[in-house]
Amino acid sequence: MKNQVQVYNTLTRSKELFIPLQPPLVGMYVCGPTVYSDVHLGNCRTFVSFDLIYRYLLHLGYKVRYVRNITDAGHLEGDRDEGDDKFAKKAKLEQVEPMEIVQRYTLGFHEVMGLLNTLPPSIEPTATGHIAEQIEMVKEILASGLAYEVNGTVYFDVEKYSQNHNYTILTNRQLEDLLANTRELGGQDDKKGRLDFALWIKAKPEHIMRWPSPWGWGFPGWHIECSAMSKKYLGDTFDIHGGGLDLAATHHTNEIAQSQACNHHEPARFWMHTNMLTVNGTRMSKSAGNGFLPGELFSGNHPSLSKAFSPMTVRFFMLQAHYRSTLDFSNEALEASEKGFKRLLQAVDLLNGLKPSDQSTCDVAALKARGYAAMNDDFNSPILIAELFEAVKLINGINDGKVQISVADLASLSQFVKQMVFDVLGLQAEGKEGTELAPLMDLVIKLRNEAKAKQDYATSDKIRIALQEAGIQLNDSKESTTWTKL
RNA sequence: GGUCGGAUGGCCGAGUGGCUAGGCUCAGCUCUGCAAAAGCUGCUACAGCGGUUCGAAUCCGCUUCCGACCUCCA
Structure with a gap:
């Protein structure tokens, strides 16, 4: 069964035969949730979809290392590469520590994932746990000449990168169109190019979530964490990189650019994107x-x-x-x-x-x-x-x-x-949690059947209706009566 | 505005150049004291208009409508 799986690759916009780099090992990285609020059902769909993929690859006998990150730093509110990140902003609102927010919603996420019966990933790294790796990567990109620092913030130079690479390879757009259509950003940052994005962001003194770096105190940009963590746990090139379709145009496009700048080849062979709910x-x-x-x-x-x-x-x-x-x-x-x-x-x-x-x-x-x-x-x-x-x-x-x-x-x-x-499919039986009711129900059903045998239908119907109101459905068949919780 | 993707029966959803998923709903039947549950059977749809073809819902073109991305989002 192995080596017969066709996988749709966003990179090529076609289905390709999936053969891992080092069979039977498979490296798969999926962009996880940003834990500054409750996951909604749409988020869940992505993780259920990748759970199916993970489970099927395991079923086929592949040895899969499934890495799914927790984004607990660096995601910015709004469209500017400055200002508070989501965690600090939410924390101020709720009068708590940023890491308290992270903890609360991480636990909530895991609870929901458990209820939906998704298998836990092999590794679930956090952005805040990999600041050093991200700084290293930013340093390498700077060394490659494809990034520049302004006032403690480091930007990726998209136009320079585009001289030797296809920046829009993933979504097949035209760079000129992007440049022509990108919204004017108000001129409050120090970017050279409109498409440039931050790798490292200078933090204001009052900013709680900040780390020391060669460029001063700051925090990582939105895209570098996935590049750094996938590289650390799966290597410079791995088999599958996945995420929601909404991440393809910006997040994944920038990830590819970062990895190319740092490692000089594409990070993932297959890019898989799940559609929206x-x-x-x-x-x-x-x-x-x-x-x-x-x-x-x-x-x-x-x-x-x-x-x-x-x-x-x-x-x-x-x-x-x-x-x-x-x-x-x-x-x-x-x-x-x-x-x-x-x-x-x-x-x-x-x-x-x-x-x-x-x-x-x-x-x-x-x-x-x-x-x-x-x-x-x-x-x-x-x-x-x-x-x-x-x-x-x-x-x-x-x-x-x-x-x-x-x-x-x-x-x-x-x-x-x-x-x-x-x-x-990862489905499991439900509604069997009432096993402690079983002896009781056996008795009730026995009494009802006795009433039925005596043609005392008033009593048998009374029992049936009362149980229904209590949330228990009786199922009569020729031989026996069973029950289920509604 | 640019780029991309869709339009499938009452609903949700696969798929595909000829054999036309599946689930749910609905109808009929079986079972049953009655009901429910369960089972069985039935229900031929692919936005519109052109074109290619022996044959298209499936390929091509145009039209209409919808959505996604381009700005944080799975």
Whole structure:
């Protein structure tokens, strides 16, 4: 299965066969969150998408070092390379230490990632923990002549860089257009060129988050942290660099320039970008104010939400769209995912109790092949899920005695479905947390069945309705009664 | 304004030069004391207009509409 994965590379705008630099090792760097506020659902989608990619590569047997940073310094408010950074600004508002902000939102981020069942990255470095590496990198870029210092701030010289490099290689824009269309910045900084960006920023004396450097007290620019940390943990060139599509034009473009200036070759061979989560067709973002927080979704505590949706429903919803497509968020779409997810897991539960036959009247191998082909085609999880629903149909058919399956095929089907659902898609069963209720429920169901046997339907219906009001759904079938939490 | 990407059935979403995913909804059926749940069956869509082709929703051109990026954002 290895060496059959086609990955869409933003650099070439096409799918390419993915072969790691040093198989079976894979180095993957993904731009993580900026922890100055709660992550919203759009942020989560990116990390769920890369979690799928990480999981599938692991499933194929690759040994992946997955590095995802925490940005806890250096991100600026506004479009000027001076002034307070986001952490200091937020901290002033909330009357706390900047690192208190960082700590709070980092913990919140990890909690949400856990609920969404994303695997933790191999390394999760922080920007503030790698100031020395960033300073080193800035020094090297200065030495290469592609940066200049003005009053304690160091800028990258985009125009000089462009003489020998293609600055816009990632997004295929024309430098002239960029220069012509870049907004006038008000002339308050000391940049030579309009596209130049800060590598190191001089801090005002009152600035709390600042570090000593060869250029005086300051803090790192927005782009250098990813270049420095990816280089440190993955080397000068690694396999995959990922992030949200919104990072491509500026952040990743500048990362490539920094790495080229420092290391003299491109940092990553594959650039992968995940698309945006939209609300009514418009991108969900902090600044647009149309964001949903994961907590609001999981609790249903939001004016636009018809009800609460569980983390796994949300994850399944995200995986039902391809990572490079926009995905539109709505109550209807979430409800559809909730039901579909439930149906999928119910079929998975049936797997262990299926009775094999001598022969198969179904083609498990073809089903598996289609599932793998989908994932090998740029991680096409919607198609994989469609194939899993074909498996659901098969499982139900076997359960009903309408379809026969051999022992070997059943084992193969069972392994495939479970691996894909749990290991690759990263889904997990929910609603089983009420196990302490089980003995109680057994008793209630027994009493109700006794009433039913005596045709005392008034009592049996009373129990059913009361339980429903208490959030427990009874499911009667011919042989038995089961229950689920609503 | 520039660059790029989209427009798929009631909804969400894949895909693709001929065999036309999948989920949800809806309808019918089975099961059932009734209901729910569950299962089965059914539901042929690709913005518009031209063109290429034996054949296009899929390729090309134009039009309309939408979005993203160009400024912090996953």
